[in-house]
């Protein structure tokens with residue numbers, strides 16, 4: 001089946017916290033030609049279990065294979081697919097942006113509009129902490145780019161299902 | 166509680182799994198285990214190369230249905246197992262392979278004979294472990310065997326740091342394995358199976374496609390029941406050979422690149438395809454768009470990821486093949502199916518016509534035809550031998566002309582197509598089934614890939630018979646070159662080969678040769694009748710081709726024929 005279509009999907013994968021489990025998951029994606037847009041891992045409330053949040057691309061056939069192949073790994077406990085489900089998604093970005101005297105005010109104005117924070121101030125750079133979904137982070141980066149971004153680091157998406165109201 | 170060393174715990178755990186046979190090769194990192202191993206009642210077979218150990222354990226597993234077990238040292242011993250692991254992984258064969266490792270304190274230091282075998286084998290094992298605490302050892306062994314044999318079977322590797330083998334710890338046998346993250350589905354969904362009934366009732370051109378999953382799940386009796394009850398013809402993949410009685414009128418032969426004309430045509434024309442324990446490998450389907458494109462497809466398999474991986478399916482059924490077939494058969498008991506013979510009459514007649522107009526064929530002239538050797542072998546042994554094969558033309562002729570009667574009797578590297586598999590696999594099969602005649606059908610190229618294992622067979626008095634179809638070529642590659650590369654036989658000429666008769670003799674075995682057609686039967690009779698290991702070499706037609714042949718990627722109806 002074809003791996004080319006570019007729909008994004010967020011998968012939440014609960015795994016046994018064993019050494020090598022990240023390599024198993026990463027190896028599965030590379031070995032089978034699946035795509036990883038971003039991946040984040042951390043312990044859950046149960047220390048023996050970690051949660052991986054994986055953003056991947058592909059059509060529904062590819063997505064079905066990805067989920068089945070993940071489930072086949074012995075250390076994978078559960079795979080949750082947020083495609084078509086109500087979920088909350090957030091990503092954290094740290095951005096080191098040029099803040100010369102002439103554009104400092106503009107940077108601060110953006111920070112204010114996007115409700116993010118400056119967490120480190122230097123003579124030439126401000127470091128901005130920004131949380132939001134993909135759209136918000138993209139929009140902020142677009143606007144701030146002309147001022148000159150020195151460095152950027154992003155966590156990749158995190159997601160949880162929404163509670164029914 | 167009893168205090169034991171790591172090596173003793175390991176062996177005790179193996180004994181608890183019922184292991185009495187190990188194929189292996191020693192070295193520094195496993196010397197403690199070997200020191201204890203010889204004091205147990207287990208039979209250890211010392212191979213001549215670790216690849217041979219894994220293939221032998223694999224052949225043992227395929228012939229017996231049990232888990233095959235290997236023990237090798239760290240570093241090169243471990244890396245030599247990789248081809249064997251990949252072979253078993255592709256064909257879903259249950260193995261536990263134990264590799265030595267440098268002491269824990271040296272791991273990561275590029276120590277002498279250290280390799281990251283876990284990293285290397287992750288993609289070609291079902292799962293792998295490193296033991297980092299002696300207290301985990303017994304549990305890991307238990308889990309490894311459970312994983313190897315349950316669900317879709319496969320090879321599991323356990324890496325054993327040397328220092329752990331010398332440490333002492335209390336030993337307590339482990340209870341049942343329960344892994345929350347690994348719960349294979351054996352019992353198929355009844356609602357899904359019930360959906361198959363109307364399809365069976367309404368089909369006019371039904372076909373069963375059976376694969377290795379039928380053999381692995383011991384489902385061939387239920388398969389035969391289903392076919393006969395519903396008067397449905399059966400084709401199998403290479404891995405499914407032996408899963409259906411070849412002398413039944415419903416048998417079509419193998420499907421795929423070198424499948425029979427009738428099997429490929431039937432697959433294309435059927436209106437219902439019941440696929441059991443197959444994974445729709447490209448060698449089976451050819452062009453995927455035209456594959457069984459007139460059929461509703463029912464796909465039964467224990468591995469959900471096999472379903473809809475390559476082929477769209479109308480009714481997916483996840484579960485154990487044997488169990489699913491049994492339930493389906495029981496559901497069918499309640500159905501009125503008396504008119505099946507009549508309803509499928511035209512279909513069976515069509516298949517019969519395909520069979521009679523385009524049978525498997527060759528002409529035996531002045532030079533020995535490889536097909537004739539296999540056909541004679543099959544006749545002399547009444548299809549009752551366990552056959553292992555190498556890879557190439559020899560493998561395909563074996564599949565086409567040796568009709569094994571029973572499951573677990575056609576042992577071949579299907580998924581990986583691994584030359585050098587047949588001889589060590591025959592050794593393992595012979596160990597598992599000392600009562601049976603075991604024959605490796607070989608090519609002159611493949612046999613040289615693990616020829617060193619003749620010494621293993623001779624050392625343990627294993628009466629394996631090898632039939633070498635010597636065409637002085639890497640024949641299957643040459644066939645592709647002849648048909649698709651303007652006869653440019655680039656590097657496929659194997660003119661320089663050993664004198665196989667003298668080679669056998671050098672190992673202390675019997676070597677025989679047939680160079681003319683009339684010598685074939687006497688040589689086979691003499692070789693099969695002789696005690697001990699025998700190597701028989703047949704000088705066959707050099708440029709014979711395997712027919713039918715579907716060019717890679719073409720629809721399977723587009724066969725090149727004799």
Ligand SMILES: Cc1ncc(C[n+]2csc(CCOP(=O)(O)OP(=O)(O)O)c2C)c(N)n1
Pocket residue numbers: 555556557558559560582583584585607608609610611612634636638639640641642
């Ligand atoms: C380990 C390995 N290397 C290479 C190949 C590619 N290959 C497939 S068939 C074949 C020729 C085998 O020659 P031989 O054993 O003489 O068998 P024949 O086809 O002549 O019967 C080769 C080289 C392979 N399958 N396995």
Ligand SMILES: [Mg+2]
Pocket residue numbers: 608609610634635636637638639640
């Ligand atoms: Mg050859």
